[in-house]
Amino acid sequence: MTQRPTNSFPDVAGAPGFDDILAAAARIAPHARVTPVLHSRSLDAIAGCELHFKAEPLQRIGAFKFRGAANAVFGLDDETAARGVVTQSSGNHGAAIALACRLRGIPAHVVAPSNTPRIKLDAIRDFGATLVSCEPTLAARDATSARVLAETGGELVHPYNDARVIAGQGTAALELLHDVRGIDALIAPVSGGGLLSGTAIAAHGLDASIDVIGAEPEQAADAHASLARGERVTDMTPDTICDGLRAQLGTLTFPILKAHCARIDLASEAEIVRAMRLIWERLKLVVEPSAAVPLAVILRERQRFAGRRVGVILSGGNVDLDALPGMYALAR
Amino acid sequence: MTQRPTNSFPDVAGAPGFDDILAAAARIAPHARVTPVLHSRSLDAIAGCELHFKAEPLQRIGAFKFRGAANAVFGLDDETAARGVVTQSSGNHGAAIALACRLRGIPAHVVAPSNTPRIKLDAIRDFGATLVSCEPTLAARDATSARVLAETGGELVHPYNDARVIAGQGTAALELLHDVRGIDALIAPVSGGGLLSGTAIAAHGLDASIDVIGAEPEQAADAHASLARGERVTDMTPDTICDGLRAQLGTLTFPILKAHCARIDLASEAEIVRAMRLIWERLKLVVEPSAAVPLAVILRERQRFAGRRVGVILSGGNVDLDALPGMYALAR
Structure with a gap:
């Protein structure tokens, strides 16, 4: 080659x-x-x-998702970090953000559609994140995320486009x-x-x-x-x-x-x-x-x-x- | 303590x-x-x-069984090793002896009752061991092992009492x-x-x-x-x-x-x-x-x-x- x-x-x-x-x-x-x-x-x-x-x-x-989440969360400056992190994923990325935030000692908000399987929600709650439920549509999810971001002044960490x-x-x-x-x-x-x-x-x-x-x-x-x-x-x-x-x-x-x-x-x-x-x-x-x-x-x-x-x-x-x-x- | x-x-x-x-x-x-x-x-x-x-x-x-089998097989002097190893196990120990013998380049004989599941026999054969079938009784197994040992002059490696x-x-x-x-x-x-x-x-x-x-x-x-x-x-x-x-x-x-x-x-x-x-x-x-x-x-x-x-x-x-x-x- x-x-x-x-x-x-x-x-x-x-x-x-x-x-x-x-x-x-x-x-x-x-x-x-x-x-x-x-x-x-x-x-x-x-x-x-x-x-x-x-x-x-x-x-x-x-899952590998902890790598990206930890890099994003531990890369935040202290002032931003203190306002917490927001994400829309209720899967492995959501769990990864929740754990990384707990390790850094900052708030995590996970926006999840109301039809998310209970087992996934429990995992994220176990890691200490705050769950924010929304209607199971893309529009509702985005609107809810925007609201949480506005209320908390937190940092959005997208699961991959970041x-x-x-x-x-x-x-x-x-x-x-x-x-x-x-x-x-x-x-x-x-x-x-x-x-x-x-x-x-x-x-x-x-x-x-x-x-x-x-x-x-x-x-x-x-x-x-x-x-x-x-x-x-x-x-x-x-x-x-x-x-x-x-x-x-x-x-x-x-x-x-x-x-x-x-x-x-x-x-x-x-x-x-x-x-x-x-x-x-x-x-x-x-x-x-x-x-x-x-x-x-x-x-x-x-x-x-x-x-x-x-x-x-x-x-x-x-x-x-x-x-x-x-x-x-x-x-x- | x-x-x-x-x-x-x-x-x-x-x-x-x-x-x-x-x-x-x-x-x-x-x-x-x-x-x-x-x-x-x-x-x-x-x-x-x-x-x-x-x-x-x-x-x-x-399985851990490879550790004991490898220690026994690679610890044999060259003359003994050349005559090969005999064992009665058709489970993990048998597979471990078969692999260790293949790695050392010496014969392995595994005595197995005729009712041993095919999948186990295949695994042992895949490692290059010779399978010797016997009636599914303890007496037949011991007699067959004794015969193989006598015929080959090989070394018996017991699965645990060794x-x-x-x-x-x-x-x-x-x-x-x-x-x-x-x-x-x-x-x-x-x-x-x-x-x-x-x-x-x-x-x-x-x-x-x-x-x-x-x-x-x-x-x-x-x-x-x-x-x-x-x-x-x-x-x-x-x-x-x-x-x-x-x-x-x-x-x-x-x-x-x-x-x-x-x-x-x-x-x-x-x-x-x-x-x-x-x-x-x-x-x-x-x-x-x-x-x-x-x-x-x-x-x-x-x-x-x-x-x-x-x-x-x-x-x-x-x-x-x-x-x-x-x-x-x-x-x-």
Whole structure:
């Protein structure tokens, strides 16, 4: 593979640089875990390539999201921090913001639609955040967020369209590339694009020749469509069991991925469930469906990965164990 | 807690010493993984103590058994090794012996009853061992082993009643105590007693005041009964989902545990399944039922562990995912 110079990627306005990822790594070091990189000879044999899995289910709150949230929260100046942080996510990002705020000792407000599953709300409340309920529409959610922001003077931390969050997410790839030498492709799931953007900037800051690949469910393929058309596709309705991958690219993450990504590969729901099960069986790691999309893609696009040394970001492990039998049924 | 001098434990004839565990650690280092120690604040809150989990599902073959097998196989002199190794286990020990022998490039013979599940036989064959089938009786198994030993001149490596195996198993506790300072109790599952014996010798070689506790299913409580009566109980019939815990103490492991163990605590089948599920959910680690017995015991004997810093050996993660719904039913 020809070595590309690092400056071969176009600048993207507002995007974090490699230095921001290094700064994020230092900032979150007292709070986040350095997760292990797992390897399985039997999975290598099945895939026909060498796979190194970054085990983010072992990160705090069970997902990489803690990295970006901690970088944003601990990067605030004291005066801003004292007014607290506001976010709209009731998923892993919401839990991550809640925990990071508790660790810093500042208020967190999480705006959540009234139909959010109770288990998610309980997790966020357990971390000490204030829940603000709203009608389950996008308009109500935005209006409620605006009201809370106005009332508190707090800081909005978006789950992915935020340079601080992207820089934090990039620290997972940084650690992986530190642990394993000679990685020539890095693959991560893509939804809003924060993880994949951070992964790409980290990788290309170290070695511009690394192929950075997104993995997306066929049934939520807006990132794939966006890169194919050269413009952000925002009118698709996702229909996937990957509850972490139903967002769409943001105005900041789209140009970053356009500049850095080799491609977005797709996998079917059945392929994703089969890959998830393989990871449970062979790596002994509990991963959520979203985290299995990269392996599903590798097994589907086998010839494109043959013989390569591939880094895989296993994004998270927050899955309802009672839902497993139903998921298995999808793979038959 | 009063500090006990290390020499306060009676000598046991034929038992490995702390030096043997150090030697085992050096011998297996090129082959075995140093597994991570996992920690979960939410599990600590549930248990009311501080828990540090040694993640042996991430060991090669998915269980601690590789440690003892590798120590025995790589400790053989070249002449003996060339004749190969014989074992009777078709479970994790059999797979571990098969892999260790393949890595050393010597023959492995695994004697297995004809009713052994196909999936286990396949795993052992995949590692390159020769399977020798026999009638499913203890007498047939012993006779077949004796015949294979006579024909090959090979070395028998027993799954637990063997000082080399015990020394190897002790390396897991050694690593755990190296990673986490101030552990005051160590708990591991007990079946034949190899893991618990090695754990005790490693712990007491470093700090005689550490309480070493065995965890055993109520429905396979021969070790508990043996320590209570002061003699080896060999007439109990185990009836537990913990397929790794159906053996009974050996003539070597029994006196070691008598000398070193504070006690054996018990857990019911339902408690074991609930603890297994908690580990999957909170640690994101796939563990087999046997590996969950220590946590089940800690949650049952809560007051005995309150406020302590406890090391837990999670022994393995080889579980049939299709059997999960049936296991859950046991916990209701």
